Amino acid sequence: MAINPVSLGLLQEGLCQFCQSHESNLIHHYLQLGGRTGFYSCQSCISNGKRAVEVFMKEKAYGDAKHLRGRFIRIQRSNGDIEDDWTLDDMIPEVISLLGENDEPIGDGVYCLKFHPKKQIYLSKCCLISEILSLNPV
Numbered sequence: 252m253a254i255n256p257v258s259l260g261l262l263q264e265g266l267c268q269f270c271q272s273h274e275s276n277l278i279h280h281y282l283q284l285g286g287r288t289g290f291y292s293c294q295s296c297i298s299n300g301k302r303a304v305e306v307f308m309k310e311k312a313y314g315d316a317k318h319l320r321g322r323f324i325r326i327q328r329s330n331g332d333i334e335d336d337w338t339l340d341d342m343i344p345e346v347i348s349l350l351g352e353n354d355e356p357i358g359d360g361v362y363c364l365k366f367h368p369k370k371q372i373y374l375s376k377c378c379l380i381s382e383i384l385s386l387n388p389v
């Protein structure tokens with residue numbers, strides 16, 4: 252059974268995601284250093300938490316766009332412009348189910364980033380994986 256990563260807050264006390272026992276000193280297993288999501292475990296399930304992170308990063312992270320990790324990619328902006336020099340967002344490896352204007356599912360997406368040197372900020376966009384794959388053929 253696959254356990255999905257959750258947003259990890261400051262929660263110290265709660266349920267272990269692996270054995271469902273109540274724990275007063277939860278261990279936080281982050282998917283990525285500096286990231287915000289991962290798994291909670293109790294003291295007895297530490298190895299399950301570490302393994303869940305490894306399995307997720309190996310098998311699920313970035314879905315079908317996994318091979319583009321660490322590369323510059325081309326994406327389509329909301330205004331239709333095609334832009335280069337984006338990357339997959341290292342901090343958000345989860346695949347997100349994207350919805351259209353009427354809340355109907357339109358496909359899986361991943362977060363992409365680009366540094367904007369003039370504004371000194373990171374631009375972020377959740378892009379359809381199918382669109383990324385067609386804009387970045389192997």
Ligand SMILES: [Zn+2]
Nearest residue numbers: 267270293296
């Ligand atoms: Zn446990």
